[in-house]
Structures are given as structure tokens and as C-alpha cells.
Amino acid sequence: MQKSNTVDNRPYVINEPEAHRFRVNRATLMDPQILELERRRIFDVCWIYVGHESEVRAPGDFRTRIVADRPVIFCRDSKSRIRVFLNTCRHRGAIVCREAEGNAKSHTCFYHGWSYNRDGELDGVPGQDAFPPSFRKSDFGLKEPPKVASYRGFVFLNFDPKAVPLEEYLAGAKEYIDLVVDQSPSGQMEVIQGVQDYEIRANWKFLTENSFDDYHLLSVHGSWLAYLRNSGVEMKRPERGYLLPGHGVGKVLGNDHGCTDNVNFRGRPVACWIPIYGEAAKPEIERIRAELVARLGEARATRVADTNRNLLIFPNLFINDGSSVTIRTYYPLAPDRMRVLAWALGPVEESPTARAVRLDSFLTFYGPGGFATPDDIEVLESLQASLATHREVPWMEVTRGMAKEGEQLNTDEPHLRGFWTQWDKLMHIERAG
Amino acid sequence: MEDFLYEEASLLDAWRLDDWLKLLTDDAVYRVPSNDRPDADSKDTLFIVADDIRRIRARVTRLKDKSAHAEYPPSRTRRMISNVRIVERNGATLKVEANFAVHRFRRDGNVRPYVGHYRYELRVEGGKLKISKRDAVIDAMELGSMGSVSFIL
DSSP: OOOOETTTTTSSSSEEEETTTEEEEGGTTTTTTHHHHHHIITTTTTOEEEEEGSSSSTTTEEEEEEEEEEEEEEETTTTEEEEESSOOOOSSSOOOOOOOOOOOOOEOOOOOOOEEEEEEOOOOOTGGGGGGGTOOOOOOSSOOSEEEEEEEEEEEEEOOEEEEEOHHHHHTTHHHHHHHHHTTSOOOOOEEEEEEEEEEOHHHHHHHHHHGGGGGHHHSSSHHHHHHHHOOOOOOOTTOOSSSSSSSEEOOOOTTEEEEEEEEEEEEEETBBOOOGGGGGHHHHHHHHHHHHHHHHHHHHHHHSSSSEEEEETEEEEESSSSSSSEEEEEETTTEEEEEEEEEEEETTTOOHHHHHHHHHHHSSTTTTTSSSSHHHHHHHHHHHHGTTTTTTTTOOOOTTTTTSOOBTTTSSSHHHHHHHHHHHTSSSOOEE | OOHHHHHHHHHHHHHHHHHTTTTTTEEEEEEETTTTTTTTTTTTOOOOEEEEEHHHHHHHHHHTTTGGGGGSSOOOOEEEEEEEEEEEEETTEEEEEEEEEEEEEEEETTEEEEEEEEEOOOOOOTTEEEEEEEEEEEOOOSOOOOOOOSSOO
């Protein structure tokens, strides 16, 4: 048996299925050494989300981001291929591109003026004749992560040269990405401009849990449910054994990922009209629905349009497809602080009317000004503040649904246990360096 | 003009939200653009807040509900309004801009400053000045440590 790592002299996670015991050591959510280990054992070995292909459309388009702690340039090269460069000059290491986004023929380092072309090659070195004869510009191109790959427009990188290919890594999550992308007649989704970029004073793993924890919906989002009800959205009373108006399950996908998979009870831009969207938008939503049925058949159209999913791509990417589609990625700034970036995603063919509905529907729930996310942020910050009791109250309880035979609901916690199990497994694998 | 904006600020700081609603026209909009697209249109750009009058009213209803946890117990806020300018007069409509510095206070030393400018459209209705558009544009490059815009900015 593998030796268990500890913090506070206790294992990170206790997982004893026969005893129906699943506990997470709360110190894992505040300890600086845990965060250092996470950087090496999780963020440096997993496929980490960089951006969406639609965010850089033409040769020379770029966005600068922080991915797995490193500043990167996410861009299209001279042949319009997606590239990711480490945003650090090969001379002294200054940040080469300091703009958030744009289009450039070249990037010139502002320290000593070294310039790099769209393909990351070192082009210009002021006063190159004074460097030794062995100095070759071709040795000093912008560095790239060992691996960069994309699946259906979603671009990831990996700092582990031995990592499995992206598609193998995504495993069962691909099916759910496909369901999202199937909203588009041409299979092309695009990121809509405007990023919600905010911090939460909490450990990043709390957001992983929260983003697909449906057990909290009634208690945390009562005011959102009231808003839907007051706006004329019909919701059934939960059936026996259920907490929520619709049926939904929690799933572990492969070893790493997980999701909720829920029958829709809220509005969906593709394609379930609710009164909040306004009468004028009704024919448009019906037209979108008809296109889905014609293209995919009734069964698949129902699957795409009448079910919601909150999909975790381990460790820090969610694609949530409910009131709208949001891409949400987040990363630790400190043990008790994270940065969140959230975008809206829509089909490229969407009409201006449907796009406006999508964005409006997004804001009914999601984001730092939405009717739900601010309350999640409040919960996460309260979770973090109370971690000071970790010596007296060392464990979080994650057993909901554990003793149940058969189906695990979205309000059970199999997907949360899946996340913690994978996290614990990776945290025990020693890595060189 | 300043008095009108000061009065509005005072109602919001006092959480007299129903009285604040009375300052709005029936077609009013309240918006907070995403920090990277301060001048965009909420029909084709993701905002932080983009409320029509129905959602402004729903927002007030929500904020009065104890289960709007982000604002329960309610934050204290204090608004400083300055550099008030009428930038355009078009018949009965006035376009007004003003700078704001809003501090939001919660317990345990939690202080968050929001700095930016307002873009108002005002018009006279029934002899009273009313707000038909209210954009709160935050200067910061990211929302960052402000976290959320859970109150009415």
C-alpha cells in the first residue's frame, strides 16, 4: 500500500467505501506546502486550459494569459496555427508581450530590444556583432510548453513531456464537450467578447467542488429560484427522494473528470424558452430547436437542448452548460486566494437576437454580478475564513449518496469524491524536480 | 444636477432601495460592463451586469431577501461622487457623466474599493428628473480583488 502523505499529522483524504467514510483534511485547503506540491504534482502534469481557438482568429492575433502560473502568449503563427509561447525573453527574461490582446507582426522585448516574429523565432538582436561567434539566433526562439493540443476548439497545454495525449486525457469528458459543441450547426462555437476576471479569497479546490455541487442549490440559490418563479418559470415540486425540481445525476468521467447531467428546469438559449427571454424571442428559440431536430434527430436534439451539464476537466476548468454556456477556469494565487476567468460561449451562426438572449440568460445566474454566483463567492470566502478551526474540526464530510445502491444523483457527491480521489492520487506521485 | 446624484448615492448607501427605484424610468437600464470592454454593447458582449427595468426590480427584490447571501448581512457602502458633467443635451434627455469611488465594507476588515465613472441618461417625467440609463464603468483592468458586484454599484 502506498504511504500516505500527511498534513497536520493526518492523511489528505480518507476514502473507505465499505465503511461509507469519505473525509477531506481541511488543512489541504490552506497549507502553503500543499499548494507548492499542487503546483508540481497537479498543474505541471495535467492538461491545463489555455483558451479557445476563436479568441485568436488570424495570423498574428494574440492573447497574453497566465497558465499553470507561467505567463504565456496564446496566438496564431504566420501559418495560422495555434501556438503557445512562454512570455519571457530568452536574453534576460523580461515579459516580451505586455498587452492583453492584439495582432502583431512581431513582439519586441522592451528591455534590450530583442524581437521575435509570429512563429516565436528570434528575429532582431540590437548590436548582435558584439555577441560571441557561437551565438546563434536560432537557439533563442521563444520557448514553448512541451505539449499543446486542442479538442473541438478548446486549447490546452501540458508541462509534462511524458503526458498522455489530450484526447486520451479527456476520456469520457469528450462526450460532454461534444454535447456543448453540437449546439452549433457547423460544430463551431466561439468565445464572446467580454471576460469576467475576478478573485475569490478562497482555496481553488473549493471552487472545483462548488461548480458541480448541486446539493447547495436550494440553500445557496433560493433567491435565484425565487427570481425564476416570480418571472413565470414553472418549476415542479421535487419528487420523493429529490431536492431539486428536475432529475439529475452526478458522474465520474474516466479517472479525472466529472459532471452533473441534469434534465433542464431553467431557460436555455439552446433551446428552451422562458418568459424572462421575452415573447419576441420565442420564435427564434423555436427555430433553433427545429434546426437541432432536423440536424441531429429528435433524441440527440433533446439530449443537447433539454439537459444541462456542469463539466469538470480536471483540475481547474469547468464548461457549464445551463442558463447559458460558460467557460470558467481558475488558478491559485495563494493557498487562500484564486483568480477566476469566465467567458460566454455561443454558436458562431447565432443571430443577433439569439446572441442577446444568450448573454442576458447568462447574467440571470452566472458571474460576479449575476443572481447566483455572488452567493457562491460568499460561501467560498466563508469556507476559507473558517479553516482557522482546522485543528479542532479537521475534516470535511463528503459522503452524501455513498451508501446508496444504484444511481447517484447530482445532489449526491460521487463527482466530488471523484475529484478528491484523483487529487489525492496525484499528490502522492513523486515528480523529479 | 450634483444634488440629484448625491441624493441617489445617499439612498443607495442607506439601502433605501425601493425609494431608489422611484428615481428610475419604466424603461431604465443599469449596466456594469466587463473590465476589458468598457465601451461595448451588452447585446453582443458579456457584461457583469446588464439589467432592464424588470431585472433591476428583481435585483432589488433579491437584495432584500436574506438568502441573497453575498449581501446578507448587507455591506456598508459609501459613495463619493465627483467631476459631474452634463456632456449632452438632446431635447428632454440629458447625458451626464460623473466619477465615483465606492467603498464596500463587510466584517473582519473586509474593505473593497470600486473606482470608475457613471454614464447616465436622465429625463424629466411628471415634473421630476429620472434615470433612464445608468452605466457604472469600473476603471480597474480586472474586477480582481473587488470580487463581485453583488450590491448596486
